[in-house]
Amino acid sequence: MEQSIPNQLPGTIKSITSDKVLSEVIVETSIGEIASIITTRSVQEMNLKPGDKVFALVKATNVSLRRA
């Protein structure tokens, strides 16, 4: 393991909505859609677009639980 972020969910970008500062990237995964907010600067520097394969990364301290 190269990185301390344990949760890495594979998926495909479905859509990107951008303001000047932040963008919402919707990632389609086998467990449903994951919404990610990243800087529009990152969207541009990574050259992200619909159809790209990505991992959604989540630090374990940022995961809460509720009963199903």
Add this chain to the structure above:
Amino acid sequence: MEQSIPNQLPGTIKSITSDKVLSEVIVETSIGEIASIITTRSVQEMNLKPGDKVFALVKATNVSLRRA
């Protein structure tokens, strides 16, 4: 929708490891294991144990992306 946390991943608790203050709960989902750090107080008040059905909740601002 009753709550502003868009990412809610269904799964089953596989294991719980606890210190006095915080616990690591591993949730088995259809997309792989999700690690969650919550307070041991919450584990006790929710009476969580292996086998329980839960949703892992992640605020969209806490999701990063990397290229696959």
Add this chain to the structure above:
Amino acid sequence: MEQSIPNQLPGTIKSITSDKVLSEVIVETSIGEIASIITTRSVQEMNLKPGDKVFALVKATNVSLRRA
């Protein structure tokens, strides 16, 4: 307890300011105003508007302290 987010502060929405991606919701509570940043998509799906009763949710790991 149904959910592992221990801090739930009751209040009433005072105002909502929206960009395309994110919105700032100001919640009036008995201890003062609480600012919350959520996705504009959540504002729409929850149909939030001024005057609505809500809880502001904060994970314990996201609370810092400073001396008064």
Add this chain to the structure above:
Amino acid sequence: MEQSIPNQLPGTIKSITSDKVLSEVIVETSIGEIASIITTRSVQEMNLKPGDKVFALVKATNVSLRRA
């Protein structure tokens, strides 16, 4: 304003529970108890103890909402 963290809730420390790395500090406020997880190192360097007056600080991007 000297700092970009808009949510600052005044209260009094009710209890502190510590592991080696992290501590849970319960702050009694006029709106109820607020749980805060900070490093045990910070508890020691700030010399925090029950009865101390503090502010609980929460960045606006870390506040979610649910309907009451």
Add this chain to the structure above:
Amino acid sequence: MEQSIPNQLPGTIKSITSDKVLSEVIVETSIGEIASIITTRSVQEMNLKPGDKVFALVKATNVSLRRA
């Protein structure tokens, strides 16, 4: 220490890009540029502008690690 946020990196504001709700502030430091997303309301209330001296604050629970 007056505050439980251990990581405080000194620098100078290089640029500010604002939408209505959130702003990206780029801080030039001796270790490189640090990007910070804060509310546009905070930018205005703190009257931040390029050239101002600031500290970038990061809670320890929000720092991940990867191998160099």
Add this chain to the structure above:
Amino acid sequence: MEQSIPNQLPGTIKSITSDKVLSEVIVETSIGEIASIITTRSVQEMNLKPGDKVFALVKATNVSLRRA
């Protein structure tokens, strides 16, 4: 850029303090010490130890500012 986390600070691990669930890793950098809280499981899987070269990663939405 392969990843949407813009802030990546290079340094060397100075010390690691571990409970069962979480560990505090102190990283020495050219701008001072950075404290990082990651799971003890990650410390073990990455086989981290003092002297290792790492990057401290911080999502831009987790950086606050205060006036110097």
